[in-house]
Amino acid sequence: MAAYVNRTISMMAGDGPHNVSMLNNGSVRVNMQNVDSPLQIFVRAKKKINDIFVEIDDYVKDAVTFMHAVSGENGIATPQDMGNVESYVSKVEAIREVLKRDHMKVAFFGRTSNGKSTVINAMLHDKILPSGIGHTTNCFLQVEGSDTNEAYMRTEGCEEKLNVQSVSQLGHALCATRLQECSLVHVHWPRELCALLRDDVVLVDSPGVDVTPNLDTWIDKYCLDADVFVLVANAESTLMVTEKNFFHKVSTKISQPNIFILNNRWDASASEPEYMEQVRTQHANRCVDFLSRELRVCSPKEAEERIFFISAKEALLTRMRDREKPVSSPILAEGHQVRYFEFVDFERKFEECISQSAVRTKFAQHSRRGKNIAGDVMAALDRVYNIATEQKAAKVEKQRILHEQLSSIEEQLTTITRQMKDKINRMVESVEHKVSLTLSQEIRRLSALVDEYESEFRPERPALEQYKRALHRHVEAGLGSRLKKRLSSDIGNEMDVVQKEMAERMYNILPTNKRAAAANYIIPHQQPFEVLYRLNCDNLCADFNEDLSFRFSYGITALIQRFQGKNTNRIALNNPPQYTQIPASITPVSALPPAPRAALPVLSAEEWGLLSKFALGALTSQGTMGGLLLSGLLLKTVGWRVLAVTGLAYGALYAYERLTWTAKAQERVFKRQYVAHAGKKLRLIVDLTSANCSHQVQQELSTMFARLCRLIDEATTEMDAELSGVRDAIKMLDDASTSAKKLRNKANYLSHELELFEEAFLKHNN
Incomplete structure (x- = not known):
C-alpha cells in the first residue's frame, strides 16, 4: 500500500x-x-468568439442597411436577398446571447444517496449543497459563479435573491417547504472562492434517478446542453439498471455524451483489503463494458480513463481541513491518500475533457454558423456587386448614347433652323409677289365684276346710297372669292409642302424611342389654307361722289377734251394756226375749183382771235347773250345755210341724247365712275394687302416651326432629365458597388478570423 x-x-x-x-x-x-488550467482554453475561446461575433453583428447590420439603401427602383438587391440578410440579424443576436450564457456544464446523476452532492461540495472545496443519508437532494441545484462577493440563490422564474443558507430548506427532501423535483434552483457562489466557477464551469446536482419515472423531462430540460455527465455510483454495490436506463435515454438524444463514472464510497474497501483489488476489477469491467459496449460512447481504453474509485466525503474533509474550516475530524480509513489522489486525477481529466468538449460542442457550431452567415451575406453582396457593375456599365453606355443624341440634335436643329428661315423668307417673298400680281389683275377686270351687279337703279339720293352699299358688298365679295380661288389653293399647297418638310426633318432628328410618341403630333392635320384679307370697299370708296348730271357728248367742251385733251385747250385757243398765203403766180390750175362756188371768207389773225374769244365766251357763258354772239360770229363767217344745217343736225343729236338719258344710262355712267374711283383706291392697297397675306403665311409657317421646335425642346428636356437621372444612377451604382466590395472584403476578413479561431482552439483540441 x-x-x-x-x-x-x-x-x-x-x-x-x-x-x-x-x-x-x-x-x-x-x-x-491553476498554473495553466485546461479550463482557461474555454475562457479564452469564449472571449475570442464573442469578439468575432460582435464584428459579425456589426457586419450583418451594415449589410442590411446597405441592402435597404440599394433596394429602390433599380432593384439591385432582390427581396429574397434582403429577407435572407435581415433574418441573420436576429440569428446573430441569438448566437451572441447564447455565447454570453455559454459555460462548461457538468451534470451529476446517480441513485439516491450515492453522494452526488458530496462530490460537488468536494470540487467546490466547501459544503454548499445539502448532503446526508437518505433522500437528500429533492430538486435540481445549479451552482454557478457570481461576479460579486455575495453568495445568493434564485428559484426558477424569480429574480429575488435568497440567502444561500436557504438551499438546505428548498433543496432538501426532508424539509416541508421543499420544491418539486423538476424545479431548478440557481446557486450563485463567488468566483474568487472556487477556481472551477472562475473558469465558467457550472455544476448541476440532481435528485436520484430512482425517485421518479419522468426521466425524459429531466433530459430535455437540463441535459441537452451539458458537456460532461458524471455518474456517481455506489462502490458498495454495483451499477444498477435504473442508472443504465437513464444514460441509455441520454445517448439517444445526445450524440456520444462524455460520461465519467465515479465509484464513490470506495473507502469501504479498507475494511476488506483482501477483496479490494478483485472488487475494483469487477466494478471497472462492468463500467468499461457499459461505456464501450452498451452505450458505445468511447473505446474500452478511453473508458478505463473515465472510471475512478474515490471517497467524496474524505476529499471534502481533507479540503475543508486544508482551508482551516471548523469540521469534525473523524479518523480516515487506510489508503485515504490514494483515494484522494484519484479524486484529484478525476478533476484533472474532467477539466481536460470538459474544456475540450465545451469548446468543440459549443463553439465549433457557432464558428461554422458564423462562417456560413458571412459566406451567405458575402454571396448576396457578390450578387449585388455584379448587378451594380452590370447596371453601371449599361448606364455609362446609355449616358454616352444620350450625349451623342443631344449633340446631334443640337447640330441638326441649328442647320434646319437656318435652312427653314431661308425657305420661309423665300416663301413670303413669293406669296407677296403672287398676291400683288393677282390683285392687280383682278383690279384691271373690275369693270366686268361691276357690270355683273344687277339691281334697280334710281337716281334719288336714298336709293342711290343703298345701291352704292350693295355694290360695295358685291365688289368686295367678288374680289375676295376670285382671290381665294386663285391664291388659296396654290399658296396652301406650297405651305403644305413646306410644313411637311419641316415636320419630316424634325421627326428624323428625334431619337428612335421618341418618334413613336411624336408621330401623331409632329405632322399636323390642319384645315385647308385660306388667304385672309379685308378689302373693305365701304371705307375705300367712302369719298366716292358720283356725277349724274347730263353731259352732251358732242358739245364743244367735250369735243375739245376728247380730241386734244384738257391740257391742250388753252394752247389751241391762245395760239391759233398761222396760214401763209400762196402767191397767185405759183398757184396750180388744178387747185382751183372746177366750178365757181361761194368763196369762204378768209379770216385774218385778228378775226381768228376775236372768234376764239367769242367761242370761249360761249363755252363758259350760260346766258343767251353768249349764244347770240357766237351765232352772229358764225353767221358772219360761214353763212346762214351752213349754220342752219349744222345747227339742225346738232340739235337733233342733242335731242336724241337728251331723250336717251334714262336710269340705265345713268347706271352705266355711275358704274364707269365707280370703276374708275374704286380701281384707283384698290391700287393704293395692293402693296398693303400683299404684305398682309405674306405676313399671314410667315406667321403660320413660323408658328408651325416654333411648335415643332417646342416639341424638339420637350424631347431634349426629357433627354436632359433622363441624362441627369442616368448620372445620378451611375453615382449610386458606383457607390453601391464600392460599398458591396468593402462589405464583401469584410466577410473574407471575418471568415479568416473564424478559421484562425478554429486553428487555435478547435483543431488543437481535437
Missing part, C-alpha cells in the same frame, strides 16, 4: 497543474494551483 501511495504521489507531483506535498501527520496536501 505504501509503495502504491508513493507511486501515486510521484505521478501527481509530475503533473503541471498540481503541487503535491506530504504532511507531518501522513496526510497528503495537493495545492490545485
